[in-house]
Amino acid sequence: MSFSSALQRVGTCVRSAPRGVRVYYAVLGLWLSTTAMHIPDGYLSPATCVVMFAAMIPFWYFGLKKLREKINARSAPLVALLAAFSFIIMMFNVPLPGGTTGHAVGGALIAIILGPEVAVIAVSIALIIQAFFFGDGGILAIGANCFNMAVVLPYVSYAVYQAIAGKHPVESARRTVGAFAGGYIGLTIAAFFAGIEFGIQPLLFHTADGTPLYSPYPFSVAIPAMVIPHMLLASIVEGLVTSLVIVYLQRTNHEILMISANPAIAGEAGHTARLRIFWVVLAVLIFLTPLGLLAPGTAWGEWGSNQLTRMGLSFVPQGIKQLEGLWGAPLAGYKFTSLGNANLGYIISAAVGVIVISVLTGLLVTVLTSGRPENRHDPTDPHS
Amino acid sequence: MSKPIRTGIFEKTLADLTHALEQSLFAETISRQAGLLQALDPRVKIISILSLLLSVSLSHNLPVLLSLYGLALLLAWLSSIPLDFFIKRVWLFMPFFTGLIALPALFITPGPVFVSLPFGLAITKTGAVTVLFLLLRVSTSVSLGVLLILTTPWTALLKALSILRVPEGFLLILGMTYRYIFLLLLTAEDMFLSRRSRILGRLRPAEARRILAASAGTLLSKSLSLSSEVYLAMQARGYRGQSRTVNAFQMRSIDWAWGSGIIFIAALAVWLGR
Numbered sequence: 001m002s003f004s005s006a007l008q009r010v011g012t013c014v015r016s017a018p019r020g021v022r023v024y025y026a027v028l029g030l031w032l033s034t035t036a037m038h039i040p041d042g043y044l045s046p047a048t049c050v051v052m053f054a055a056m057i058p059f060w061y062f063g064l065k066k067l068r069e070k071i072n073a074r075s076a077p078l079v080a081l082l083a084a085f086s087f088i089i090m091m092f093n094v095p096l097p098g099g100t101t102g103h104a105v106g107g108a109l110i111a112i113i114l115g116p117e118v119a120v121i122a123v124s125i126a127l128i129i130q131a132f133f134f135g136d137g138g139i140l141a142i143g144a145n146c147f148n149m150a151v152v153l154p155y156v157s158y159a160v161y162q163a164i165a166g167k168h169p170v171e172s173a174r175r176t177v178g179a180f181a182g183g184y185i186g187l188t189i190a191a192f193f194a195g196i197e198f199g200i201q202p203l204l205f206h207t208a209d210g211t212p213l214y215s216p217y218p219f220s221v222a223i224p225a226m227v228i229p230h231m232l233l234a235s236i237v238e239g240l241v242t243s244l245v246i247v248y249l250q251r252t253n254h255e256i257l258m259i260s261a262n263p264a265i266a267g268e269a270g271h272t273a274r275l276r277i278f279w280v281v282l283a284v285l286i287f288l289t290p291l292g293l294l295a296p297g298t299a300w301g302e303w304g305s306n307q308l309t310r311m312g313l314s315f316v317p318q319g320i321k322q323l324e325g326l327w328g329a330p331l332a333g334y335k336f337t338s339l340g341n342a343n344l345g346y347i348i349s350a351a352v353g354v355i356v357i358s359v360l361t362g363l364l365v366t367v368l369t370s371g372r373p374e375n376r377h378d379p380t381d382p383h384s
Numbered sequence: 385m386s387k388p389i390r391t392g393i394f395e396k397t398l399a400d401l402t403h404a405l406e407q408s409l410f411a412e413t414i415s416r417q418a419g420l421l422q423a424l425d426p427r428v429k430i431i432s433i434l435s436l437l438l439s440v441s442l443s444h445n446l447p448v449l450l451s452l453y454g455l456a457l458l459l460a461w462l463s464s465i466p467l468d469f470f471i472k473r474v475w476l477f478m479p480f481f482t483g484l485i486a487l488p489a490l491f492i493t494p495g496p497v498f499v500s501l502p503f504g505l506a507i508t509k510t511g512a513v514t515v516l517f518l519l520l521r522v523s524t525s526v527s528l529g530v531l532l533i534l535t536t537p538w539t540a541l542l543k544a545l546s547i548l549r550v551p552e553g554f555l556l557i558l559g560m561t562y563r564y565i566f567l568l569l570l571t572a573e574d575m576f577l578s579r580r581s582r583i584l585g586r587l588r589p590a591e592a593r594r595i596l597a598a599s600a601g602t603l604l605s606k607s608l609s610l611s612s613e614v615y616l617a618m619q620a621r622g623y624r625g626q627s628r629t630v631n632a633f634q635m636r637s638i639d640w641a642w643g644s645g646i647i648f649i650a651a652l653a654v655w656l657g658r
Contacts, residue, residue, distance in 0.1 A: 041529070042482070042521030046441040064553065076553070077614040080560035081568075081607040087561070088568045088603065091400040092596055093393045095589040109604070125554075125561050132545075133538055133562065134407060135529045140437055202514075209495075209510065213444055214521070216489040216514040244597030245604065253605050 041138030053143030102237035111154030119154035157186030184239035195226035419463035426544035432646035443657030
């Protein structure tokens, strides 16, 4: 039996598989997503780990620098307590409609209340402690885990929250909505990045005969497998926890919600208005990325070019044809090796581009926001 | 099972919180027993475990990976870690999930057919090999991480991280975080226990969520106010923004020998597993 016909048979088989089997994997995916996405060692190649670690260094450097400038010596205990808080909140079992429970990361909450830079450091530290002291998440994969949960999640959540809540008063309902949307979209995009990190493995790292050496699933499987269960569960938990805590704080502790507007308390100056447009654009761009990449992914199986023709299209646009090959190849009967040539460059550059842009954007934002001399000193700190 | 939403989430959260405490207490106990890894300088241990992790990650050869897993078991045995516990701790969690996740890869990874199954399914040879790679890599990496955690008291592990050029300021925060995790764990435990003891009937999920969010919010406020108290306390003791750690580690000849031995094994594994 040839390879492509075997694949086709598997494809038909998956589609005609007993419902129980499909349900099993759906439930499994959902269940796994409740344990949040701590990538263990073994799934990512060392090269990926090094790249992700290198991507983290500027965030850590500028995050710490900013903390030192804005909050001075006070930053050490503040970040330590927030990191401990993030660690604990990851253990809260949040009930969802339907009887299941899930865990939140807490990165969105910290980003909204104290700013994304503080969240980067606090969540990173929580993740490092989990890896080194509790064995949750890989040690080599620390860079990747930090990038997903301590950079993507806080920055996206913060951007979405700012876009929705903006300058509305602290007790405004927009803040609750913004917090939910922030947590939801933030974690979903983080899961999307995890999907990219998984999906790039079989493309780049395989033996001469094509055996994947690390995570075996291509983009067409890895991205939906990460994103969809998160959208259905973990992201809802993140959004719910973030918004419900904001509601609680609106009722009981206004001051905390004002921190981000009061540089003397936590150093988050009122620079958000100046950068809001920038944040909105960034959020929209980041949000659109998975749509663009996912759309051809779902094309496999249901919206193939033959179906498009059947649906009445007299011709199939070149772009769709190309993208179809890109995503459908490993599963729709194309030769696997065809994926390795023409389209490989496209995929890699897309993924690398997304990462590089996020890193550069993060740097730019940090540089732009760190040069505000009026906020440098903590007026309550006698040493400043 | 008849345990639905009743108060389940509080018990579950309490169980998770207690589990974390339990885990670190167990690690502290094991790390104080006599054993091979316990006797090594923590810096040597970090470097050797990291080089073994790297070799696991770099190796492209199943027998080499298998031997590295054997080495992890041997090290556990020499460090008087109960082997049944060690294997259970490692396999019951991550590799088990990995197995479930990797199962479809057996079928959908393109390659020559290895075993044909009913319903037109076929396990491909490439699929089987790739799943084995993933399983062995994950289980060996988790084993090595668990070895490091179980044989090193956390204070020593923290100090030893400075050998990785982690900045002092970062280490200070790491140490404080670790310390305050336990305080917050106990605080959260108290909060949930007291809440749990006042709940008689069933809770609607929405209500349970509200209570959880209130607990999280309270915990956040407590953390923030505690952080300023801690800062004042640090200031009162002369803290001016710099931190220093006392480094009392001393390399002995046995550390040099073990360290270079393990690094040699790791390099050999990488070379053999090219």
